[in-house]
Amino acid sequence: MKIIIAGAGEVGFHLAKLLSYESQDIILIDTDKESLGYADTHLDIKVLKGDATSVSILKEANVANSDLVIGVTSSETTNITLCLLAKQLGCKRTIARISNTEFIDKKEEIRFADLGIDELISPEELAAEEIQLLLDQSAFNDSYEFENGALIMVGTSLQRTAPFVGKSVKDAASIFPELHFVPIAIQRFGTQYTLIPRGDTIFKEGDQAYFVTSKEGVDELYKLIGKTREEIKDVMILGGSKIGFKATRDLCCNKFKVKLIEINRNKAFDLADELPNALIINGDGRNVELLEEENIEEMDAFIAVTGNSETNIMSCLVAKSKNIKKTIALVENMDYFQLSHSIGIDTLINKKLLAANNIFRHIRKGEVVALTRLNNLNAEILEFIVKPSSAVTGKKIKNIDFPRSAIIGGVIRDNVGIIALGDFEIRAGDRVVVCSLPRSISKVEKLFL
The missing domain is CATH 3.40.50.720 (NAD(P)-binding Rossmann-like Domain)
Structure with missing residues (x-):
């Protein structure tokens, strides 16, 4: 994809960094020579000095042939103007970072898409929503909702007293015959190693474990991890x-x-x-x-x-x-995420990561409607809409040629979250939640095209 990013500040630089890992064709535009110079020497991207709302600068960036223009400068007006111009000049999709959240509340009424802005994002609004969700799920240090809570992703650090520490995934599942959750990723204590759990994977003390669960499964998880729901x-x-x-x-x-x-x-x-x-x-x-x-x-x-x-x-x-009971700190430095559990703070949140996650789903292939990157884990959770032509349509999960370093966490059908096991048959229109390590993402995407 050919992507133009306006704004070499924290969000723009972080986004360009993530996208450069994906071998995307990136052009970063900014008026600040120093910020561009740093990005130019540290990232495999092209940089262009100038005003992103200048038609000549946009033409120099070949905006007419671009797939996506992202306005993440500190100026809301610049971002909106950029998207309007880019769409008029032939860009396929546009995303604008805004600070006035009234625009998001009234987006149906104003119909920004008709004006040329496909998506509005507010990192501050995303952070406030994350705080609300973390307080609702007090025992967990990471969480994400799919389709208004039809399925919920939660992360927690496993204590020695958790009933299933030392047991395999298969043994843990047998504790609750009516299974309403599935483990999707584990990071071993003291390592940067992320693994996608299988039936024989053993849960260990200190693991940072992530689960996908339905609303009914949240209470089961509290029991299973040995924690109580704190009001x-x-x-x-x-x-x-x-x-x-x-x-x-x-x-x-x-x-x-x-x-x-x-x-x-x-x-x-x-x-x-x-x-x-x-x-x-x-x-x-x-x-x-x-x-x-x-x-x-x-x-x-x-x-x-x-x-x-x-x-x-x-x-x-x-x-x-x-x-x-619960502490949450806003941090700018991504490196602090590696320290959060060892220094004793329950959760760290980062505006750049939240904004990048929100934007990233527009880069993924297939009908990706939601995406989150797990804090400090080398894994992504994606939500795909299954098309009639998708390779997974009409197949049971156990018969899908799914990569070993990816796992289906659950399926949303008719707004109901389902923890889908091997005999579950996927249909067109289903929303499938997948956790994948980076090396398998392109293969997973092909299954949902």
Whole structure:
């Protein structure tokens, strides 16, 4: 695919990096010479200095023959204008990063596709949604919903007390005869090695294990991993950033009791006006005395989303020392993901990764409607819509020539999530959730073309 990315900032660079691994034909456009220079020396892509909304620059990038144009500059106006121009000049698909989430809420009404924008994404909105989902599934440190929760992907670190540690996947499944979940990926403790589990794979203490489950299977999983579902109601959020604002707004709408700490006095007053259902505190969240004054030990969850990764991590560690049930930190550095479990923070979230996941499904072949990359794991989870012409149509799962380094996690049929085993027959119109290591993705894609 020929892909043009406008914006060599954090999201644009990370996206270009991921796509360059896929051997895509990438052109990165930006006005900043330094950012482009770094990308040019570190990635196998072409770079072009200039204004992405300049028609001459777009023509120089050969936009008429491009498959996808992605606007991820820091300017919402630039991204929208770029997509409108690119579509007029002949580009097949366009994606614009926005900060005003009202556009997403009203996209059916405004009909952005008619204007030339095929997809709108807001990394801040995605992060706020991720926080909500993580609080709903309190015992898990990673989660993702397919089709409004018809199937749910959850990840958890296996403790020694988990009933199935030391048992094989086959043995673990026999604990619950009515199987409502399937393990899809495991990362061994202390390694960067990701494996797709089979029947004889042994669960070990410290494994970061990922499962796909139906709504009914979530309670089974809690029992199986030896954890209890903690009710989370009282939440403290550090940082009145866009993510902090959106997360507070959404949690208040869902009847959570939220305290939000913001260091900037004027901003704190503005937030108090905009968020009447939350308690806004003007203060420095790095101050342990302030946290204690605000009864941090009585909170069920602590979420740090300031613009500083180190502040977020350190404040979460303070919260963890007060026996808070759930801690979530926003980080910019992808390398921190490898440290999250060893340093004791429940979950790290990253805007770049969330935005890249959302955009990535437009690059995949076949009818990919959802995609997520597992945090710190070398694996992808994709949701395909089965076509009448697909190679898997009308076949039982056990008869499909599926690569060993990929696995079907479940099937959504008529909006109902099904944990599909070997005798399940796939039909046209089914939505199939697949977990795959990178080396098998192209083979998996061919099965769903």
